[in-house]
Structures are given as structure tokens and as C-alpha cells.
Amino acid sequence: MNFSCVQFLVFLTLISSSLGALQVIRDLIEFNVAGHPVLHKTQNWSFDPDVGKRRSRQYEELNGVLGEKAIERLGLGIDGYDRERLAKQQARDEGHLGGVDYLTP
Known part of the structure; x- marks a missing residue:
């Protein structure tokens, strides 16, 4: 053929x-x-369930007990004008407690 x-x-x-x-x-x-074949691969991860308890002290020192320092830092921005914003906020909030003027009756 x-x-x-x-x-x-x-x-x-x-x-x-x-x-x-x-x-x-x-x-x-x-x-x-x-x-997919990737879904059938076995993975091993080292996991310590107590690391959160050990790191909570570091978090509280850096961010405050309830994260109030972290919230304040976020509100001040990351563009280098954080000190100016903080001064404006402190001037705005002077004499106020929780949004209420406590110096007036």
C-alpha cells in the first residue's frame, strides 16, 4: 500500500x-x-492554635485593647500629613466629650 x-x-x-x-x-x-488535579494534592500546614493568645499582648500594645489606636491611625491617613490632621482634630474636639460640649450647662 x-x-x-x-x-x-x-x-x-x-x-x-x-x-x-x-x-x-x-x-x-x-x-x-x-x-482539577491540584485539588487532590495533600498539603501540610504547621498550625499553632495558641499563637493568638500569645500575640494578643503585642496587638494590644500596638493598637490598643479594642483597636482604638489602629482606628485613630487609619483616620489620620498615610500621606504624611498625619500630624496636621491630628492637630486639627484635637482643636476641633477640644472641650467636647463624645460629641457633647460638657463645659456648657
Whole structure:
């Protein structure tokens, strides 16, 4: 059986298209039914459940017991004008307690 170049190219095209179809079917089954192979890998993470208790002292020193220092820092911004904003806020809040002027009756 002699194959001409055209017949050989047709044969290769048919083989490659059938292999491509098989690849598509395999991908559909693998990724939609069985799940991506990365999902089936086993991972090990070192986890210490008591680290939060140990780090709470550091958090309270840095941010305050309830995070009030962190909230204040966020309100002052990060653009380098934090001292100017703090001075404006202190001038605005002078004589007020919780939004109420406690110096007047």
C-alpha cells in the first residue's frame, strides 16, 4: 500500500483531529467530574492554635485593647500629613466629650 503525500496529510489530519477530540473529552471529564488535579494534592500546614493568645499582648500594645489606636491611625491617613490632621482634630474636639460640649450647662 503506497500513500501519496496528500493521502498522508489527510491521514495525519484525521489522526490529529481525533486525538484533539479525545483530549477535549479527557479534559472535560478530568476538570468537570473529577476536579482539577491540584485539588487532590495533600498539603501540610504547621498550625499553632495558641499563637493568638500569645500575640494578643503585642496587638494590644500596638493598637490598643479594642483597636482604638489602629482606628485613630487609619483616620489620620498615610500621606504624611498625619500630624496636621491630628492637630486639627484635637482643636476641633477640644472641650467636647463624645460629641457633647460638657463645659456648657
